């Protein structure tokens with residue numbers, strides 16, 4: 509089968525097209541013919557050895573997200589059958605319950621082989637059926653970015669209609685957060701570096717927008733939007749530069765979901781505000797299969813459609829990665845197998 513793999517050393521230069529023998533499903537496993545994949549910011553970091561502490565073995569097939577058709581099942585498989593369209597779970601070892609090190613370390617696209625392969629062989633426990641109304645590219649966007657937004661807003665919070673939510677940027681996680689927050693009846697503010705992207709976010713359902721490039725002290729500008737009350741939930745994707753603003757914009761008792769560190773990983777924030785405002789800081793690392801299945805039901809029930817910016821061919825993975833890195837995208841960048 510055709511694969512893309514980080515070959516014999518770390519670094520983008522070692523990411524290459526290659527072939528591997530076709531895998532065969534063992535007991536409890538399913539063989540999936542992959543149809544599409546999608547890129548996350550994380551996939552840009554993995555070839556350079558992830559977040560600095562990544563210890564996967566090489567060669568490694570990158571990308572965590574994708575969708576495919578089950579073409580063969582091993583002995584004892586009951587969860588899915590040949591012909592089903594499934595997405596692999598980002599965390600292959602986390603079905604439900606509280607996270608622990610074992611559950612959090614079996615992730616696709618590093619250290620486990622990912623979705624840039626014609627065929628994937630996975631445990632039946634590590635796949636979830638995809639909603640029927642979605643195209644392959646749309647379904648391929650769901651395992652990481654969408655579940656991360658869902659975990660933040662649904663699994664680890666209980667947003668009520670009328671809640672105020674702030675979302676940072678207009679990338680993959682951010683647009684799913686806008687869509688899910690609107691589904692839950694929340695009022696949504698988006699911050700972006702681009703007025704054009706803010707207009708598109710509003711067309712997607714966002715109620716208010718602030719340009720964080722022209723208004724770096726954006727917390728002040730949010731006071732009017734929330735009537736001075738502050739946000740019930742902030743989807744924190746910026747990290748170092750945005751957290752100080754978020755702590756000024758959150759309401760007392762509000763939840764700050766720590767998801768991304770796009771502007772830097774160090775903590776330089778007024779921590780006293782966490783105490784005096786009794787802020788709940790909730791780290792998120794994608795989510796478990798139970799959450800993924802609940803999210804799939806919601807996506808199917810409401811006919812929600814992921815926002816796709818651009819689709820590249822399988823052989824154009826590096827071009828797709830360069831495009832994602834440029835930050836020009838609005839929504840997801842996908843690969844058609």
Ligand SMILES: NC(=O)c1ccc[n+]([C@@H]2O[C@H](COP(=O)([O-])OP(=O)(O)OC[C@H]3O[C@@H](n4cnc5c(N)ncnc54)[C@H](OP(=O)(O)O)[C@@H]3O)[C@@H](O)[C@H]2O)c1
Pocket residue numbers: 547548549550652653656676677678679680681682699700701702705720745746749750766767768769770771792793794795832835837839
């Ligand atoms: N913890 C988890 O489970 C988890 C899961 C998925 C992703 N993440 C993390 O979440 C972040 C976003 O991932 P993604 O895949 O959605 O990325 P993405 O699609 O590449 O989106 C990046 C977008 O973030 C915005 N942005 C960049 N710098 C910013 C800043 N300083 N302040 C506010 N917004 C900023 C930009 O939006 P504008 O162009 O509109 O300014 C940019 O387009 C990454 O750090 C990623 O590692 C974490």
